[in-house]
Amino acid sequence: NAGVTQTPKFRILKIGQSMTLQCTQDMNHNYMYWYRQDPGMGLKLIYYSVGAGITDKGEVPNGYNVSRSTTEDFPLRLELAAPSQTSVYFCASSGPGLAIIQYFGAGTRLSVL
Amino acid sequence: DAKTTQPNSMESNEEEPVHLPCNHSTISGTDYIHWYRQLPSQGPEYVIHGLTSNVNNRMASLAIAEDRKSSTLILHRATLRDAAVYYCIPNTGTASKLTFGTGTRLQVTL
Numbered sequence: 001n002a003g004v005t006q007t008p009k010f011r012i013l014k015i016g017q018s019m020t021l022q023c024t025q026d027m028n029h030n031y032m033y034w035y036r037q038d039p040g041m042g043l044k045l046i047y048y049s050v051g052a053g054i055t056d057k058g059e060v061p062n063g064y065n066v067s068r069s070t071t072e073d074f075p076l077r078l079e080l081a082a083p084s085q086t087s088v089y090f091c092a093s094s095g096p097g098l099a100i101i102q103y104f105g106a107g108t109r110l111s112v113l
Numbered sequence: 114d115a116k117t118t119q120p121n122s123m124e125s126n127e128e129e130p131v132h133l134p135c136n137h138s139t140i141s142g143t144d145y146i147h148w149y150r151q152l153p154s155q156g157p158e159y160v161i162h163g164l165t166s167n168v169n170n171r172m173a174s175l176a177i178a179e180d181r182k183s184s185t186l187i188l189h190r191a192t193l194r195d196a197a198v199y200y201c202i203p204n205t206g207t208a209s210k211l212t213f214g215t216g217t218r219l220q221v222t223l
Contacts, residue, residue: 042213104156
């Protein structure tokens with residue numbers, strides 16, 4: 001089972017460049033999430049989506065954009081990359097229910113220099 | 114959001130049981146208690162969850178205090194592969210409410 005797939009695994013950006021982090025899931029989950037994890041810290045929610053066409057901000061949305069045109073895909077766009085966006089990015093998905101269990105991808109390690 | 118308190122780190126010998134505590138004194142009556150773990154250089158993975166009763170699965174057991182203000186994740190026989198950061202997360206069940214703290218880093222030695 002593929003589960004949640006993130007690409008690329010690693011990326012180095014220059015300040016001011018843009019990029020899109022890809023995330024796709026094959027579990028037909030309605031809910032999808034983007035988190036970032038800085039060294040030695042827990043995960044912080046950037047954006048989430050409860051279904052195709054619906055997105056909402058999490059705890060740290062500034063500097064990022066998302067879209068959700070299909071159930072399977074939830075790309076994260078970085079515009080004008082800054083050193084503060086150096087982090088590991090995780091995408092997750094979950095089905096509906098009272099006890100939501102999230103399934104995570106392997107992460108994208110991004111450095112902005 | 115319910116605030117959680119976990120020890121920063123714990124150590125265990127291989128093949129011995131490990132009890133990982135979590136304090137969540139502000140938990141609401143409808144919050145489930147989730148535990149996730151994050152192995153080195155990997156994304157978090159779900160371990161177990163419960164509401165009021167103790168729970169068991171193939172990975173671990175979850176003991177929930179009667180007043181629900183604390184819980185304990187129990188690994189019955191720790192292995193080197195269980196070395197990870199363990200997160201205790203009260204979850205209201207809504208999409209935006211899964212909040213990761215800094216967790217407990219478990220070290221397992223031979």
